[in-house]
Amino acid sequence: MVRKFKLAICQSNAAGDKTSNIRHADEMVRQAASQGAEVVMLPEMFNCPYRTELFPAYAESYPNGETIQMLSGTAKAAGIVLVGGSIPEIDGDTVYNTSFIFGPQGELLGRHRKVHLFDVDLPDLKVRESSTLGPGNNLTVVNAGFCKLGIIICFDVRFPEIARLLAMEGIQALMIPAAFNTVTGPAHWELSMRMRAVDNQIYVAAASPARDEKAGYVAYGHSMVVDPWGEVLVEAGLGSEIIMAEIDPVKMEEVRGRLPLLAQRRTDLYSLEWKKEDGNENN
């Protein structure tokens, strides 16, 4: 049964030491759970600095990697759904930017490998994720019983098609582990999160790392939860911080009832389709 629940975002910070990044994330997740959160999310690349050339050295494989073990164990110990931000995952010869999602028994509920790699050449920012990462090919929906969540990672948010496809799968919340920066963040972070919420009439939760001005890549911060009307319910500052909001399916249906956008689509004129056969896999 879909019902109301408390969602928390841990705006953790990641420096060079992987073990202390994992410990810091673990402590924050447990603290969020002790404050009543039933779903908790960490940011993109929460166990390593966001630097493409470092991803292979920090990568680990499912199920024995130390970060993956922590995520599963902490989800179980705290009895929560844990959207484990993202980490560099290695499978065969390829490294992916992957979000592992674990349930209250420590079971894997889903795995999203970032579909759209962040390759940009801006005046003050050049990033080429494809130099060390391969793209994922799955549309990721997690059914946790009391809620259905869609998972995308950071740059994926700029492609409204994937959010719409997830909305059509009946999710209540779009979960976005992310790491925008001080160049694109001020311009597009809030706008993108609010627009995906407004176009699809869903909750959007976006987790950023805390800001570290000394890092090579300076994360934007400002983790937030947006409601289906587009209102920012809660927003973090720049530091290490936990934010919480209530996800209410009744409120979502009220918005959809009054402004029935999804029902008013002209599907006789256009369509949107996920082309991979395994597109809706849980893991």
Ligand SMILES: O=C(O)CCC(=O)C(=O)O
């Ligand atoms: O889309 C952006 O501006 C930031 C994307 C990003 O940082 C990422 O995908 O890791």
